[in-house]
Amino acid sequence: MSKPKDTHTFDLFGDAVETQDAQPSMVPAPVSAHPALSDTTELLTLCERWVARGWLRDLDRALVRFLAAEAPDAPALLLLAAALASHQLGRGHVCLDLNATLNAPDFALSLPPEGDDLTDPPPLPSDVLATLTLSEWQAALHHPLLTSEGPGNTPLVIVTTHSASDTRLYLRRYWQYEQTLHQQIATRLEAMGDDSQPDLLSQALNVLFKPSDSLDWQKTACALAARSRFGIITGGPGTGKTTTVVRLLALLQTLQLAHSPSQPLRIRLAAPTGKAAARLNESIAGQVSSLPLAQLETLLSEHSPSAAPSEIAIPTEVTTLHRLLGARPDTRHFRHSAANPLALDVLVIDEASMVDIEMMAAVLSALPTNAQCVLLGDKDQLASVEAGSVLGDLCRRAEAAHYTPETAQWLERATGQPLPPEHLDADGQPLDQAITMLRVSHRFNEHSGIGQLAQAINQPSHAQTDRKKQQAVNAVLRHGYPDLHHLTIADDTALDKLVIHGSADKFLNDGAGRTNHKNEPIAPPTGYRHYLKVLNAQRPRGESFEENPAAYNAWASEVLSAYSHFQLLCALRKGPWGVEGLNLHIAKTLRSEKLLYGSDYTLEKGWYEGRPVLVTQNDYGLKLMNGDIGITLAVPDPRNPQQKLLRVAFPTSDADNPIRWVLPSRLHAVETVFAMTVHKSQGSEFLHTALLLPPTINPILTRELVYTGITRARDWLTLIEAKRGVLNEAVTREVMRVSGMG
Numbered sequence: 001m002s003k004p005k006d007t008h009t010f011d012l013f014g015d016a017v018e019t020q021d022a023q024p025s026m027v028p029a030p031v032s033a034h035p036a037l038s039d040t041t042e043l044l045t046l047c048e049r050w051v052a053r054g055w056l057r058d059l060d061r062a063l064v065r066f067l068a069a070e071a072p073d074a075p076a077l078l079l080l081a082a083a084l085a086s087h088q089l090g091r092g093h094v095c096l097d098l099n100a101t102l103n104a105p106d107f108a109l110s111l112p113p114e115g116d117d118l119t120d121p122p123p124l125p126s127d128v129l130a131t132l133t134l135s136e137w138q139a140a141l142h143h144p145l146l147t148s149e150g151p152g153n154t155p156l157v158i159v160t161t162h163s164a165s166d167t168r169l170y171l172r173r174y175w176q177y178e179q180t181l182h183q184q185i186a187t188r189l190e191a192m193g194d195d196s197q198p199d200l201l202s203q204a205l206n207v208l209f210k211p212s213d214s215l216d217w218q219k220t221a222c223a224l225a226a227r228s229r230f231g232i233i234t235g236g237p238g239t240g241k242t243t244t245v246v247r248l249l250a251l252l253q254t255l256q257l258a259h260s261p262s263q264p265l266r267i268r269l270a271a272p273t274g275k276a277a278a279r280l281n282e283s284i285a286g287q288v289s290s291l292p293l294a295q296l297e298t299l300l301s302e303h304s305p306s307a308a309p310s311e312i313a314i315p316t317e318v319t320t321l322h323r324l325l326g327a328r329p330d331t332r333h334f335r336h337s338a339a340n341p342l343a344l345d346v347l348v349i350d351e352a353s354m355v356d357i358e359m360m361a362a363v364l365s366a367l368p369t370n371a372q373c374v375l376l377g378d379k380d381q382l383a384s385v386e387a388g389s390v391l392g393d394l395c396r397r398a399e400a401a402h403y404t405p406e407t408a409q410w411l412e413r414a415t416g417q418p419l420p421p422e423h424l425d426a427d428g429q430p431l432d433q434a435i436t437m438l439r440v441s442h443r444f445n446e447h448s449g450i451g452q453l454a455q456a457i458n459q460p461s462h463a464q465t466d467r468k469k470q471q472a473v474n475a476v477l478r479h480g481y482p483d484l485h486h487l488t489i490a491d492d493t494a495l496d497k498l499v500i501h502g503s504a505d506k507f508l509n510d511g512a513g514r515t516n517h518k519n520e521p522i523a524p525p526t527g528y529r530h531y532l533k534v535l536n537a538q539r540p541r542g543e544s545f546e547e548n549p550a551a552y553n554a555w556a557s558e559v560l561s562a563y564s565h566f567q568l569l570c571a572l573r574k575g576p577w578g579v580e581g582l583n584l585h586i587a588k589t590l591r592s593e594k595l596l597y598g599s600d601y602t603l604e605k606g607w608y609e610g611r612p613v614l615v616t617q618n619d620y621g622l623k624l625m626n627g628d629i630g631i632t633l634a635v636p637d638p639r640n641p642q643q644k645l646l647r648v649a650f651p652t653s654d655a656d657n658p659i660r661w662v663l664p665s666r667l668h669a670v671e672t673v674f675a676m677t678v679h680k681s682q683g684s685e686f687l688h689t690a691l692l693l694p695p696t697i698n699p700i701l702t703r704e705l706v707y708t709g710i711t712r713a714r715d716w717l718t719l720i721e722a723k724r725g726v727l728n729e730a731v732t733r734e735v736m737r738v739s740g741m742g
């Protein structure tokens with residue numbers, strides 16, 4: 001595979017010279033190649049300078065050193081590609097796309113968005129790669145010890161597809177994850193479900209879904225997901241993913257019991273974070289109680305009159321993926337794997353957009369061959385912080401659908417609904433047949449600004465010109481919806497008023513008199529004063545924590561529930577418009593309103609009553625999961641009841657023990673959460689969400705980020721622009737994740 005390096009060098013430079021000869025007058029003065037492209041020592045020095053600036057990670061440089069030690073004759077160009085491939089993993093990409101890197105070299109490193117104005121900056125990737133051609137780089141990638149084009153033991157894998165211009169370099173582990181996903185999904189798609197009970201299938205679907213004049217995508221989703229061992233149900237907020245999956249579980253259980261009455265399916269439900277698991281837990285419990293199980297049981301007994309009556313049981317407990325797989329501290333390996341598969345028949349994974357490629361590969365590998373896997377999620381949300389955008393990649397064709405005539409016929413038999421011709425495609429792929437996109441929001445109707453804004457922002461760029469999309473977004477903002485307030489900050493007081501009071505006066509009728517889609521009243525929007533008032537007003541008096549833990553638990557539950565009424569979200573971590581600056585600013589503002597107490601130092605670095613904290617790492621000892629939110633509360637000290645002790649209250653899913661009380665000194669991975677990044681807010685929902693966009697555009701500000709932020713709002717949304725126009729720019733920029741999926 002690998003040719004002598006010199007031959008390539010000669011050939012390639014020969015090509016370049018030919019071009020120059022052909023058009024001498026058009027060619028600028030030759031730029032000499034950067035020495036790091038040909039000299040490993042120069043490359044290591046350059047990497048060191050990039051690391052010192054924070055443009056590259058130490059880990060990426062360590063990889064280059066390791067590879068150079070393993071193969072001293074490896075071309076510097078290969079080592080440079082390896083450094084960049086490794087760096088992409090920290091930025092969500094599964095691999096390095098060589099061509100894309102040459103087209104936009106400065107995107108390959110983590111350059112500060114606001115520029116680097118320190119003296120003596122290192123050369124930019126665009127300077128270093130200025131003279132490099134794709135074919136030159138491709139040729140330098142081949143080395144018997146370091147790279148191969150598929151299975152093997154080399155640390156790097158080269159994948160060239162479609163045309164020679166599409167070359168990607170992977171770290172082997174990530175290439176392997178992609179292979180595992182491809183294989184697992186393909187195998188499960190091959191095994192179409194048991195089609196032996198078509199009548200029961202359509203009868204059960206008719207029990208579960210009311211007749212509808214228009215195409216009921218939820219019924220379609222249910223039927224398709226029941227048909228194969230791998231299925232995806234995607235849709236925006238409130239489109240009924242949970243409603244559908246609960247019906248799907250009832251359907252699957254009915255079909256199973258008709259077949260094997262004494263062997264109900266073992267069903268497990270999981271989500272990537274504790275917060276997402278708790279939210280699904282709550283909504284599933286509500287949905288299961290409204291299932292027509294008695295009717296399904298009657299259907300079953302009519303279908304198999306001789307069998308003993310079966311009871312259809314649907315689980316409501318949702319666990320995190322880490323717990324499901326049996327995470328072990330200090331290792332990336334899980335207790336369950338292909339060698340020790342999970343004991344289940346059906347696995348539902350909610351909020352699948354947040355699952356990175358490594359976790360998805362681990363879960364699918366740990367599933368028994370015959371088990372069924374259903375992914376639920378919103379394909380348009382931000383992808384996982386870690387590498388991979390598995391759900392988004394798998395759902396690239398979900399909008400158009402691409403159902404084959406065979407699928408359409410099968411669906412019509414099962415659901416009684418013909419599919420519209422625009423969703424049919426004789427060349428549809430097997431994966432297309434297993435995906436359904438839910439298209440109608442039942443939570444946000446045409447009178448909801450949150451829903452309308454989400455829809456306008458979410459149009460992919462190819463569907464509309466950027467200008468049209470911006471016009472659509474601006475039209476929603478100008479329209480004046482009862483649940484949407486657009487704020488451009490002129491001074492700090494507007495922001496302060498919002499975070500303290502919620503600025504209900506900026507909404508129609510001061511936010512009074514609204515009802516939700518179930519006709520239940522919606523409370524007016526609030527800010528952080530609300531939970532701090534609850535904290536003070538409902539504090540148990542007269543009894544100690546030990547004497548009456550139930551009273552303290554009830555108090556903490558009220559405070560936590562009040563906290564979930566409002567959340568400020570922002571895009572950045574650093575700077576005055578990032579989490580760090582805003583947290584301190586808000587704490588001081590609340591102190592000036594006498595809602596919080598503490599010195600500047602305490603508010604910035606210490607613990608104080610009322611401090612809301614976000615857990616940033618799973619802690620199995622404390623039973624806390626990344627994403628959990630707790631509130632710091634002062635309780636009487638048992639040794640001296642006149643004194644108070646601070647404890648942090650976290651909600652649990654255990655009704656008998658609803659609060660986990662943790663001493664602040666035991667919490668190592670937490671941060672104040674008056675402001676939360678949109679990334680961290682995924683899987684959560686707040687009654688009033690305020691999304692703050694910083695004054696300058698930044699690579700992190702994309703359509704996906706804005707969409708994810710605004711769809712965290714359940715009843716009220718305040719969209720804050722620190723400077724007018726940032727929203728318009730952000731909504732036309734899309735996250736491009738590089739991978740070989742989809």
Ligand SMILES: Nc1ncnc2c1ncn2[C@@H]1O[C@H](COP(=O)(O)OP(=O)(O)OP(=O)(O)O)[C@@H](O)[C@H]1O
Pocket residue numbers: 218235236237238239240241242243244283442443
């Ligand atoms: N077909 C329907 N007809 C009427 N109401 C529905 C229908 N489907 C779902 N709903 C209601 O819409 C709301 C949202 O549904 P559900 O929670 O299933 O959506 P989701 O897509 O899971 O939402 P989320 O954005 O929270 O993930 C629920 O109150 C549900 O009862």
